Amino acid sequence: MSTALNFLPIFLSLILIEYVVGRFKGRSLYSRTESGLSIGIALGQQLIRYLGLSLRAAMLFLLWEFKLFELPKDNIGYWVALFFSVEFTYYWFHRMSHEVRWFWANHSVHHSIEEMNILAAIRFGWTGWISGAFIFHAPLAIIGFHPVHIALMLGLNLAYQSWIHTTLIGKLPLIEGILNTPSAHRVHHASNADYLDRNHGGVTMIFDRVFGTYVEEREDTPVEFGLVKPAPSKNIFRVTLNEWIRMVADLRSSPIKHWPGYLFGPPGWAPDGQGITSKDLRDQYRLEHPNQVSPVKLDQSYT
Ligand SMILES: [Zn+2]
Ligand SMILES: [Zn+2]
16 A cells, blocks of 8 residues: 555655556556546545554554563564564455454455556555544554564565456466465455355465465456446546435434444445345355356355
């Protein structure tokens, strides 16, 4: 996300390579509307993020004061442990950003892109500091990882995710299902029912496999990028605030007893089972296509 801008030269080179290779292959990967929106949203987020960054830094340093362990920082084990710990908290941060509407309101902006390319890696919502999803990384400071090291590892994790937004790379046999790849991340960005809310890992797919959310891209199910319910216009404010606007509309038209569901239930939730959530869409798809669902359906956690 915004951290990708700290790696601007590499990031711009990747975009240039993707653009040139795309043209060479006769594919137009960058439309003016979507590219303009991605750049505009990224610039807006850069302006706003500093507010969130200082809040996050303050929270991490405060918690670090109460750390449980004095971790030795001068050995490789510390950094390996930090890498996997960040990967773990990132998995839950990201998964909850899909499964809880309050967090989805911000994260859905990243998924609003309908043409997948590396520019998508900087299209992130402006309201992360309001949603407070960063709280998922708080345990890292409590354990004893230094706040600066946490920020560094998170930055590297997000920078890694730049290249996985290209559609020019197919499956990568040796690392597919282990690391996060363009193919795995295409599935993550899909609005197809069978692919919804899958592959949440940052650098790896390890925790998706552990917790049953890993799904492989399938040739018989081409990915359709974008949101199940897209914003009604390409206006930059509507795209960035779309889910918040819908949430407020739901709250205004419902009694207070339904507010927790609308705020913290899954996206698409409505009272008395009237809504359509990702799980409903998946269940429906499985009924209609019993022979065309991902193998992970056999896993109980695939619900
Ligand atoms: Zn996501
Ligand atoms: Zn993405």
